[in-house]
Amino acid sequence: MSTQKTSAKYSKVTVQELEFIRSIVGPDRMSQGESILDLHSKDESFHLRKKPDLVVWPLSAEEISQILKLANERRIPVTPWGAGTSLEGNPIPVKGGIVLDLQQMNRILELRAGDLQVRVEAGVIYKELNQYLSRYGLFFPPDPGASATIGGMVGNNASGIRTIKYGATKDFVLSMVVVLPSGEVIRIGTNATKTSSGYDLCRLFVGSEGTLGVMTEVTLRLIGLPEEFMAAIAQFNLVREATDTVSQIMRSGLSPAALELLDAPTVQVVNQFKKLSLEEKPTLFIEFHGASAAGLKEELRLVEEICGENRCLRFDSGIGREERNRLWEARYGVRESIKVNNPGLHPLVIDTAVPISKYPDMVEWSQKIVEKKGLKGYAFGHAGSGNLHMEILGIPEEKTQWQKVREAEGEIVDFALECGGTATGEHGIGIGKKTFMKKEHGESLRLMEQIKELLDPKGIMNPGKMFE
Numbered sequence: 001m002s003t004q005k006t007s008a009k010y011s012k013v014t015v016q017e018l019e020f021i022r023s024i025v026g027p028d029r030m031s032q033g034e035s036i037l038d039l040h041s042k043d044e045s046f047h048l049r050k051k052p053d054l055v056v057w058p059l060s061a062e063e064i065s066q067i068l069k070l071a072n073e074r075r076i077p078v079t080p081w082g083a084g085t086s087l088e089g090n091p092i093p094v095k096g097g098i099v100l101d102l103q104q105m106n107r108i109l110e111l112r113a114g115d116l117q118v119r120v121e122a123g124v125i126y127k128e129l130n131q132y133l134s135r136y137g138l139f140f141p142p143d144p145g146a147s148a149t150i151g152g153m154v155g156n157n158a159s160g161i162r163t164i165k166y167g168a169t170k171d172f173v174l175s176m177v178v179v180l181p182s183g184e185v186i187r188i189g190t191n192a193t194k195t196s197s198g199y200d201l202c203r204l205f206v207g208s209e210g211t212l213g214v215m216t217e218v219t220l221r222l223i224g225l226p227e228e229f230m231a232a233i234a235q236f237n238l239v240r241e242a243t244d245t246v247s248q249i250m251r252s253g254l255s256p257a258a259l260e261l262l263d264a265p266t267v268q269v270v271n272q273f274k275k276l277s278l279e280e281k282p283t284l285f286i287e288f289h290g291a292s293a294a295g296l297k298e299e300l301r302l303v304e305e306i307c308g309e310n311r312c313l314r315f316d317s318g319i320g321r322e323e324r325n326r327l328w329e330a331r332y333g334v335r336e337s338i339k340v341n342n343p344g345l346h347p348l349v350i351d352t353a354v355p356i357s358k359y360p361d362m363v364e365w366s367q368k369i370v371e372k373k374g375l376k377g378y379a380f381g382h383a384g385s386g387n388l389h390m391e392i393l394g395i396p397e398e399k400t401q402w403q404k405v406r407e408a409e410g411e412i413v414d415f416a417l418e419c420g421g422t423a424t425g426e427h428g429i430g431i432g433k434k435t436f437m438k439k440e441h442g443e444s445l446r447l448m449e450q451i452k453e454l455l456d457p458k459g460i461m462n463p464g465k466m467f468e
């Protein structure tokens with residue numbers, strides 16, 4: 001954005017605007033209560049809190065359109081809000097203004113089971129959507145773990161443990177309704193599962209983190225629930241042996257539904273937090289989906305063979321949903337376990353993703369950097385997608401120490417970029433990863449800024465995010 005635009009002042013919400021918004025949504029779906037403003041001043045990251053002037057819970061695209069028209073005219077910042085579970089400060093209203101909390105727009109509008117499609121409002125919680133879909137033998141695979149909304153998942157292009165087989169949120173969005181900053185309501189995309197028609201505007205809005213407009217309705221592609229599950233855990237002496245196994249499984253032609261890594265310190269904190277007794281060694285969590293137990297047994301045999309070639313110490317496996325849940329118990333609650341075991345410390349979350357052949361080097365490099373700087377770090381993540389999460393701990397207020405944490409982050413991201421990877425595989429840019437945008441995108445960053453200027457010339461949508 002041009003310097004002139006970013007330096008121009010934003011307006012605060014005045015009594016006049018409050019009255020106008022009240023005339024649209026009524027008194028019960030807007031609030032300036034301290035606790036409500038406080039709830040909408042933070043996400044799940046360490047980033048500085050900032051309260052909005054006002055929180056509004058709209059119920060329709062029409063209401064949002066009227067509010068955006070007003071905000072655009074008066075240059076009031078507007079930040080869309082899903083469930084606030086982001087990890088990079090993505091929904092924090094850093095310039096104040098209005099937070100549009102979409103959580104009351106939570107209707108499942110239309111299930112077209114025959115087409116494997118569902119049309120939902122943006123505030124639907126994906127876990128609730130999957131509960132509903134399971135009655136029809138269907139599911140929406142991207143799984144960010146937290147209780148996220150579909151709007152927030154589309155906003156961040158979220159993904160998770162099953163992305164390795166099924167894809168990220170971007171692969172499931174067929175069409176959507178978006179309210180632009182001008183108030184114009186547009187429908188983009190198609191319900192056909194393939195199209196060659198024009199620019200792909202859906203992909204433009206996926207991952208736009210509320211900086212281009214507000215999504216009110218999304219049509220998602222669905223997948224049939226798998227008939228059978230196979231799961232395994234494999235433990236190794238060295239993290240390198242575990243990551244080499246990942247890269248070998250991915251090259252072998254096998255198609256795991258999940259392939260996750262926990263390093264030894266992470267297994268240790270999970271053991272403590274959940275009272276488990278896993279060996280405290282680098283561990284892979286593996287899952288396969290298939291039509292029959294017989295087919296899965298053959299895949300299991302091949303996976304065990306590959307693990308053996310990489311000096312696996314312990315291999316435990318099982319077939320069926322219950323076995324899967326037993327084996328995967330230690331993979332859940334990782335962030336909570338780190339937090340509880342390290343009171344007073346805050347995590348800076350690494351989210352680099354690299355081509356799979358570079359993953360072993362990425363993990364090794366990150367661990368070395370953290371150790372060299374005398375910091376504490378826990379490495380885990382969606383290994384099969386080349387996605388590393390490392391939580392590096394520190395206290396943001398302790399300047400010298402936090403500086404080291406940021407330097408470690410910089411060196412880890414630089415390495416990922418040198419490998420042809422990205423600073424963020426799934427958490428988005430928000431506030432935390434803005435500093436890497438120029439390095440990652442080079443000249444094409446200017447094109448992104450021009451797109452932002454075109455759609456949001458007054459810069460009212462979620463200002464202070466994505467671009468420095």
Ligand SMILES: Cc1cc2nc3c(=O)[nH]c(=O)nc-3n(C[C@H](O)[C@H](O)[C@H](O)COP(=O)(O)OP(=O)(O)OC[C@H]3O[C@@H](n4cnc5c(N)ncnc54)[C@H](O)[C@@H]3O)c2cc1C
Pocket residue numbers: 043044079080081082083084085086087090091102122143144145146147148149150151152153154155156157158159160161208209210211213214215216335426427462
């Ligand atoms: C314990 C934990 C584990 C996590 N694991 C993962 C993981 O494995 N993978 C992963 O991808 N993420 C993960 N996350 C991060 C987070 O849960 C996801 O990014 C999630 O998609 C955010 O959804 P939300 O509804 O909370 O959105 P919010 O945090 O409220 O918003 C996200 C962004 O989208 C914008 N937005 C929200 N709704 C709309 C809308 N209707 N229109 C336009 N813009 C909108 C917001 O302005 C913001 O920029 C994790 C978080 C936690 C706390």
